[in-house]
Amino acid sequence: MRILIAEDDPHLGPSLKKGLEESRYAVDLVTDGEEALSVGLAIPYNLIILDIMLPHLDGFEVCKKLRDQKRTTPILFLSALSGLDHRVTGLDIGADDYLTKPFAFRELEARVRALLRREGPTKTTTLSYADITLDTRTHDVRRGEREISLTSKEYLLLELLMRNPGQVLSRGMIAEHMWNIDTDNLSNVIDVYIRYLRRKLCEDGEPDLIHTIRGFGYQLKEP
Structure with missing residues (x-):
């Protein structure tokens, strides 16, 4: 909890x-x-x-x-x-x-x-966006039929994006979710994790759903 x-x-x-x-x-x-x-x-x-x-x-x-x-x-x-x-x-x-x-x-x-x-108990443990599914109970992540192995930080980042589709998330907001702190000192680290996550989600040539909003942050949105 x-x-x-x-x-x-x-x-x-x-x-x-x-x-x-x-x-x-x-x-x-x-x-x-x-x-x-x-x-x-x-x-x-x-x-x-x-x-x-x-x-x-x-x-x-x-x-x-x-x-x-x-x-x-x-x-x-x-x-x-x-x-x-x-x-x-x-x-x-x-x-x-x-x-x-x-x-x-x-x-x-x-x-x-x-x-x-x-x-009470959560009614569903599955988050879905486009062809990506994420099970919050088992931490199973799939894109279509392909299973994706994520590190704990990559998982937290994807979960945050999928819980807020279409919303622009600032780096400070992402830092708060992943490290419980809000600091610009982590901006470069967050950019690195975004790059790692994109690479794994688009490994088979799928379209990139994570958009960079310059000066603001990142957004999960269909092309």
């Missing part, structure tokens, strides 16, 4: 991440609303834990924009704003739960478990 935490408190955020990782969840931590929205749209999280008073874009706006984009990922608000109006607003705009600070970590864990149970 993969969880996104959006929390700008320099002590609380890392503490929550450590605690949930000790409970065997995969956890990503971001510290501002714009980044939370970006990775929340790009990566299929099982749960998003959102602070409300985030820099650049507040948690309410992040939640509304995710729901506007038809993202159904469970959202848990975690906030010092404990008034009734704030709690009602959070639930009305699409959050699934609202926990006020301060809180006991055991209660947060219990709410996380409840939301993940509510999410």
Whole structure:
């Protein structure tokens, strides 16, 4: 299970991440609303834990924009704003739960478990685009009838592209998905992995579906 935490408190955020990782969840931590929205749209999280008073874009706006984009990922608000109006607003705009600070970590864990149970099993494990299929359970990748062997990073890159067909993905977004960091220092590395992936996908002369959008990033799109 993969969880996104959006929390700008320099002590609380890392503490929550450590605690949930000790409970065997995969956890990503971001510290501002714009980044939370970006990775929340790009990566299929099982749960998003959102602070409300985030820099650049507040948690309410992040939640509304995710729901506007038809993202159904469970959202848990975690906030010092404990008034009734704030709690009602959070639930009305699409959050699934609202926990006020301060809180006991055991209660947060219990709410996380409840939301993940509510999410239920994924209905399908297969992603398809054009003649490419990817099984998220077995990590089997095929183009037509041809089986393709990918490294773990190549697989993560292809999965991200296939979950966002037609969307231009920035190098920062790709870095966040593959290394849990957003940095331009990885731009050249990402370009290398794109080249590796293209080579394997087009090994038998098939058309290239990964397009370079200069100055922006990459896009999975049919020719």
